[in-house]
Amino acid sequence: MSYPTRAARAVCLSFLALLCAAPAATAADEGWSVAPAGGGRPSFYAEGAPGTALRDTVSVTNRTSHPVDVRLSGTGVPVTFADAEIRVPARTRADIPFTVAVPERAAPGDRPGSIVVRDGDGRSESVPLLLRIGGPELSALTVEKVAVRGDRITYDLVNRGTTDLVPTLSVHVDGVFGTLLDRAPRTLEVELPPGRRLHLTEPWPDRPALDAVDVRLTVSATGGARDTARASARFVPWGGVAAGGALAVGTAALAVVRRRRRPRTPEPARESAREQAELTGAAT
The missing domain is CATH 2.60.40.10 (Immunoglobulins)
Known part of the structure; x- marks a missing residue:
C-alpha cells in the first residue's frame, strides 16, 4: 500500500472516530435532569381531601460520566421525600418517592407548588406540582x-x-x-x-x-x-372628679380651721353661783 493511500485511510478512520465520539460527548455535556417518573408527564398533579396523603415519584437522571449528589425539596405545598439527599451514579436514573400531605383544615381549591432538585454546584431544576384540594366550601x-x-x-x-x-x-x-x-x-x-x-x-x-x-x-x-x-x-372624666373631690376636701378643712380659731365664751364661775345661792337663802 502506498503512503498516500495509508494517509487517506488514517484520515478517514480519524473522522469516523470523531463521528462516533461526538454523541457520547454531547450526552456527557447534557448533565442531569429531573422529571416525573414514568415519562410522558410535564408536571405533577395531586388531588385529595383535607387530611389525606398523596404519593408520587420523581426521577433524577444523571447522563454524566461521574456521580452527582443532589438535594430534593418542595415549594408551595407540604412535601416529604423518601430520601431528600441522594447520590446518582454516572449514566443512571434514580426514582425517589414522595408524599404530599393535604392539611387538615385546608380550604378547597388549587395550590401551586414545585419539586426542586439542586446539586452541590448550585445548579437546580424544578418540576411544577399542582395540588387540588377537594371538600365542601363552608363560609363561617x-x-x-x-x-x-x-x-x-x-x-x-x-x-x-x-x-x-x-x-x-x-x-x-x-x-x-x-x-x-x-x-x-x-x-x-x-x-x-x-x-x-x-x-x-x-x-x-x-x-x-x-x-x-x-x-x-x-x-x-x-x-x-x-x-x-x-x-x-x-x-367618667376622672380629672374633673378629682378636682371636685379636692375642692370638697379643701372646703371641709377650711371650716375646721375656722371653727378652731373662733373665741370661746367663758363660763360663769361655779363659786360665784354658789355664793349667790347662799345669799339668796339668807335673805329669805
Missing part, C-alpha cells in the same frame, strides 16, 4: 374580644370555615340618651384565610367624656358568614 366566622380602649374599639375576627373571607363591618353604639355612633356596613381591607385570627381596631375619636355605652359590631362575608358581638363601657 366569629367576632370575639370586643372592647373599648381609649378612642378606639378593638376586636378579633376568626375564620371558622374553609374558604377565604373578605369581611364587611358595621358599628352601632348606644348611650344613655340615645344613639352615639351608627356606621353603615363597609368592606374591610383585609383577607381572612381559613383558621386565621386577626386583631383589628376601629377608630372612635369623638367618644363621649361622660356616658355609659353599649357597643355592637356586626361582621358578614360572602357565602352567608355573619356574626355579632357586644361590649359595654363607662366613661
Whole structure:
C-alpha cells in the first residue's frame, strides 16, 4: 500500500472516530435532569381531601460520566421525600418517592407548588406540582374580644370555615340618651384565610367624656358568614372628679380651721353661783 493511500485511510478512520465520539460527548455535556417518573408527564398533579396523603415519584437522571449528589425539596405545598439527599451514579436514573400531605383544615381549591432538585454546584431544576384540594366550601366566622380602649374599639375576627373571607363591618353604639355612633356596613381591607385570627381596631375619636355605652359590631362575608358581638363601657372624666373631690376636701378643712380659731365664751364661775345661792337663802 502506498503512503498516500495509508494517509487517506488514517484520515478517514480519524473522522469516523470523531463521528462516533461526538454523541457520547454531547450526552456527557447534557448533565442531569429531573422529571416525573414514568415519562410522558410535564408536571405533577395531586388531588385529595383535607387530611389525606398523596404519593408520587420523581426521577433524577444523571447522563454524566461521574456521580452527582443532589438535594430534593418542595415549594408551595407540604412535601416529604423518601430520601431528600441522594447520590446518582454516572449514566443512571434514580426514582425517589414522595408524599404530599393535604392539611387538615385546608380550604378547597388549587395550590401551586414545585419539586426542586439542586446539586452541590448550585445548579437546580424544578418540576411544577399542582395540588387540588377537594371538600365542601363552608363560609363561617366569629367576632370575639370586643372592647373599648381609649378612642378606639378593638376586636378579633376568626375564620371558622374553609374558604377565604373578605369581611364587611358595621358599628352601632348606644348611650344613655340615645344613639352615639351608627356606621353603615363597609368592606374591610383585609383577607381572612381559613383558621386565621386577626386583631383589628376601629377608630372612635369623638367618644363621649361622660356616658355609659353599649357597643355592637356586626361582621358578614360572602357565602352567608355573619356574626355579632357586644361590649359595654363607662366613661367618667376622672380629672374633673378629682378636682371636685379636692375642692370638697379643701372646703371641709377650711371650716375646721375656722371653727378652731373662733373665741370661746367663758363660763360663769361655779363659786360665784354658789355664793349667790347662799345669799339668796339668807335673805329669805
